[in-house]
Amino acid sequence: MSNRVFAGLLLFSSSALAQPAAVDRSELRALQAAVAASQSAGDNAWMLVSAALVLMMTGPGLALFYCGLVRKKNVLGTMMQSFAMMAWITLLWAVCGYSLVFGPGNGFIGGLSYVFLRGVGAAPNPLYAPTIPQQTFMIYQGMFAIITPALIAGAFAERVRFRAMLVFSTLWAFFVYFPVAHMVWGAGGFLNAFQGGRIPVFDFAGGTVVHITSGFSALVTALYIGKRVGYPHEKIVPHNLVLSFIGACLLWVGWFGFNAGSALAASSLATSAFVATHFAAAAGAIAWMAAEHLHNGKVSALGGISGAVAGLATVTQGAGFVQPFSAILIGLIAGFVCGFMVVVAKNKLRYDDSLDVFGVHGVGGLVGCLLTGVFATRAVNSALKMANGQPAALGWIDGNPGQVVNQAIGAVIGIGLAVAGTLAALKIAELVTPLRMTEREEDTGMDLSLHGEEGYNFEA
Amino acid sequence: MVKIEVVIQPSKLDSAREALKNIGIDGLTVSEVRGHGRQKGHKEVYRGREYNVDLLHKIKLEMVVPAARKDEVTRALVEAVRTGAIGDGKIFVTEVLEAIRIRDDSRGESAL
Numbered sequence: 001m002s003n004r005v006f007a008g009l010l011l012f013s014s015s016a017l018a019q020p021a022a023v024d025r026s027e028l029r030a031l032q033a034a035v036a037a038s039q040s041a042g043d044n045a046w047m048l049v050s051a052a053l054v055l056m057m058t059g060p061g062l063a064l065f066y067c068g069l070v071r072k073k074n075v076l077g078t079m080m081q082s083f084a085m086m087a088w089i090t091l092l093w094a095v096c097g098y099s100l101v102f103g104p105g106n107g108f109i110g111g112l113s114y115v116f117l118r119g120v121g122a123a124p125n126p127l128y129a130p131t132i133p134q135q136t137f138m139i140y141q142g143m144f145a146i147i148t149p150a151l152i153a154g155a156f157a158e159r160v161r162f163r164a165m166l167v168f169s170t171l172w173a174f175f176v177y178f179p180v181a182h183m184v185w186g187a188g189g190f191l192n193a194f195q196g197g198r199i200p201v202f203d204f205a206g207g208t209v210v211h212i213t214s215g216f217s218a219l220v221t222a223l224y225i226g227k228r229v230g231y232p233h234e235k236i237v238p239h240n241l242v243l244s245f246i247g248a249c250l251l252w253v254g255w256f257g258f259n260a261g262s263a264l265a266a267s268s269l270a271t272s273a274f275v276a277t278h279f280a281a282a283a284g285a286i287a288w289m290a291a292e293h294l295h296n297g298k299v300s301a302l303g304g305i306s307g308a309v310a311g312l313a314t315v316t317q318g319a320g321f322v323q324p325f326s327a328i329l330i331g332l333i334a335g336f337v338c339g340f341m342v343v344v345a346k347n348k349l350r351y352d353d354s355l356d357v358f359g360v361h362g363v364g365g366l367v368g369c370l371l372t373g374v375f376a377t378r379a380v381n382s383a384l385k386m387a388n389g390q391p392a393a394l395g396w397i398d399g400n401p402g403q404v405v406n407q408a409i410g411a412v413i414g415i416g417l418a419v420a421g422t423l424a425a426l427k428i429a430e431l432v433t434p435l436r437m438t439e440r441e442e443d444t445g446m447d448l449s450l451h452g453e454e455g456y457n458f459e460a
Numbered sequence: 461m462v463k464i465e466v467v468i469q470p471s472k473l474d475s476a477r478e479a480l481k482n483i484g485i486d487g488l489t490v491s492e493v494r495g496h497g498r499q500k501g502h503k504e505v506y507r508g509r510e511y512n513v514d515l516l517h518k519i520k521l522e523m524v525v526p527a528a529r530k531d532e533v534t535r536a537l538v539e540a541v542r543t544g545a546i547g548d549g550k551i552f553v554t555e556v557l558e559a560i561r562i563r564d565d566s567r568g569e570s571a572l
Contacts, residue, residue: 237504343508347508
């Protein structure tokens, strides 16, 4: 748009000088190309930084957050689960993952046209991000595929073999992540609100694709694999909350790449998503800490960082659709609801979702999905157009209460696929390799049993 | 010779050492130990799960001194570490049969 205005001004000034012939078509084209190139440079710079930020969420962010919450004999094994996803899912993504999500396909899964990244180069893919190289878009999206299975691993922490974790995560990527990501974000996806979906779901940065899928899959793995030896009567406490603290703060920072980067451009929409993300994290932390204070008179560090992560997970779906004070409200609700799930409900239900992936990401993702249907507004995001070209009403506050139903249907489909796909992945993985460590190995710890090393060799 | 074993709060280590230095006790072994007496433990809460921690971190000092200095040393230690609260610790005194300095094989009080 801006390049057209610029060219128009140029034409105008040229005619004012009564030299219309001085600007020929080739000059105009060169000018348009130069304007497009500078926009592309700005967008590409932000998207490359965003991709790096999202990778930083998994390593070291999530790796530190999780490893501090386990016992010291499992510190390396827990970090390795995140790290292995950084390496292994990257290769899967290059070979066929990107294609299965963003390659042209049907409503449920992408095709094979980008297998081995064929044709994914410097030219933009106008369907998704018209101003940046498709390769930038590809690597940015790959970082999301990495963190999602890494999140699940927190539910079965301290008791699953490394090989089993790799087999399960591979199958899970094919059964759950690739289909759901395609359905929500792929062109023609069944739930894609902007590109021909049957049920229009707004998922800006992965509330459904990342958090609902990982959170509900986490619950299934925790129930299927069973409790840790000694849980809940033995004392199983975080061995180093300092590491968790650093990890959670890295997650908070990395989340700017996750949510604001999902604008896929260095645009004002990216700014809006950045602000919403930050506000929700702050509100989530305050809400969880306030609830703790009311509950037992003390505010804990673990509560504070858990609240921030809950706020971040919950605002992910609506980050690019909601106004700043809606984001604060979303964060406050996230802090209270996720806090209740983790502190009260889980301890009553007695399942061993060891690092509370379901309570934070599953419940937060679901709440965020529904609240996006309430708070999404065209004042923030005008991408959805009516027939007359005007921005369409988005959420309930825009006068479209039906969107909450759409969001709920999207969530149910995401949950259904997550549960079914996770069960299938667990069953098949179990045929290939034992899932659980032996009781003896679990007692010794993952670091020595699985990896043959120790995290803390203070005598060395 | 007597061996004096003292279990104290970790925060009182420096004042105990200072007191011993002031009365000329040079030899000392310090260990980090855990235990409890009548002092109750404390409660820790992680995401709503409560744990009672009843083995508390303490510091144990051990020193062997001439029997004649027993009262002087124990009095200095009590003054240095007492706060009057439960958990201040305990002192135990036992007889020692022999002391040997490994470097030159000297024996008895001259080895201290």
